[in-house]
Amino acid sequence: MNREIYLDNNATTKMAAEVIKAMRESENVYGNPSSMHSLGREAAQYINDARDNVAKLLNCNSEEIIFNSGATESNNTVFHIAAQLIKQGKGKRILTTSIEHPAIIETVKYLKKEGLEIDLIPVDREGRVKTEEFKKLLSNDVCLVSIMAGNNENGTIQDIKKFSSMTHEVGSLFHTDATQAIGKIKVDCRDWDVDYLSLSGHKFYGPKGVGALFVKKGAPKMTFINGGHQENGFRAGTYNTQAIYGMGIAAKLAYQTLAFETDRLWKMREALRKGILEKIDEVVVNGCQEHCLPGTLNVSFERVEGESMLLMLDMKKIEVSTGSACATGSLKPSYVLLACGLPVEMAHGSIRFSFGRFNTMEDVDYVLEVLPPIIKKLREISTR
């Protein structure tokens, strides 16, 4: 195999050819979309176009989309809004899960230091939110509930529709971080009935550094980044026209290819899962197999450490990621896998394969050819 077998699409994706083409075409659109003159209005047209495309993908109104730098900013903004609401006396607590992305987990740590009361809803062994535990934590003093749609590490999908409905029953606001779900499963703001939703362009073949926050009409809005009057004063900062336009094209593509992609990703993922279980022993598949992002496969190999596997695969031009502590520089392995009750040593031995639109069945075959001897070799070196 001469090319890279990129199986780290949950980390980021390669831009689609259509996106690159659109961004090239718009690279000379230099007018400030906020300017009233014709160059400004021309640029604003590109922003509007992108807004319509993203809104269509999410099944919402264009006015409900706020462009920003990505899901990290979206998540920070939503928690900022909740913190302000709590200050104003609208609720006392925030609920979120123990397996959220660091963009939320770290924000929670920060806000807790600031004195906010935030409870983490536990998940079961498959990474699914425990409904009963959630019920116990939920009451009318909750300001905001934030539950991710699909997990970046093990791919577990949550029942967002159910949780948002439970949340609304007690009169609280509901947010979902749908960063990993976009382009992989159907994300429908109306059907899910969420108040806020976060996404990043680069997770679905768009450019990096651009994303959006959906805010349902009528849901509380507050400015997180102060400055100019962009996005109706809700998010200041000159528009990155080219990137926003590129993300819009990516959204359009995701809308058109969703059903096809969901099916294709799942087939590749399943072929890899079955192949690994067939060819390698002492393997545990992590996450929920019934409710899983179609392209995500997280596997723990007993007696082998993740970073070693990652580097050996890398030398064979296969790019993956691991939940091992050694790959991150901390001493603790993936908090997501630990929260699901996986033993520490199994979390150290985890590998995440995440498929995308550029992968083929050939890639699966190649991994299944290369991986078993790597595991065998590392197990021969291992103390266990």
Next chain:
Amino acid sequence: MNFMTQWVYSETVREHFTEPKNLWKKSENFEPNGVGEVGSLACGDQMRVGIIVEDDKIKDIRWLTYGCASAIASTSMMSVMVKGMKLSEAYQITPDVINDALGGLPAHKFHCSVLGDKALRAAIDDYLEKNNLDNPYKKQVAKVICECKNVTDQQIEKLVKTGEVKNLEELKQKTSYGTGCGKCKDKVADLFNDYMHLYGKEV
């Protein structure tokens, strides 16, 4: 683009990782007279070292490592370095020496290399104990307390004794202890207080 430019480790680390030397293969029936094991699977790395000692020298050595590339490469490098060495010399091998021989590990990977020499010392201790021999090395060797920044008990003792540091904050500034993984903090604090007491300094 050259693939190697993206490799986070040195060429030497890569070589020892992909082609480990003195690996303890089940098939070869290696019979050591000293065995040491340190670390745990839960911590993410574990090493076992077996040595054959003859005439106070390490005649042969084998090892096994569960861990990342740094851990594997540093055990392999250690095994190459100490083969043929006198016990007195081998006992003095430190993570720094192994790290240098490997061409330097990235700073955040240094703590992965600190187990190799410990496993070796454990094997030497085991050999001496099994043969009812006196262990003259154990006392001489400084014990690493902070693995990430390689701060030893002797170093802390000296800084307290000379009055160079008067509190934990100063010790931290001087040695950077506890700024890596941070798991040594309590141990350092206990030891620091012991030395402060021992040398009659006020905490």
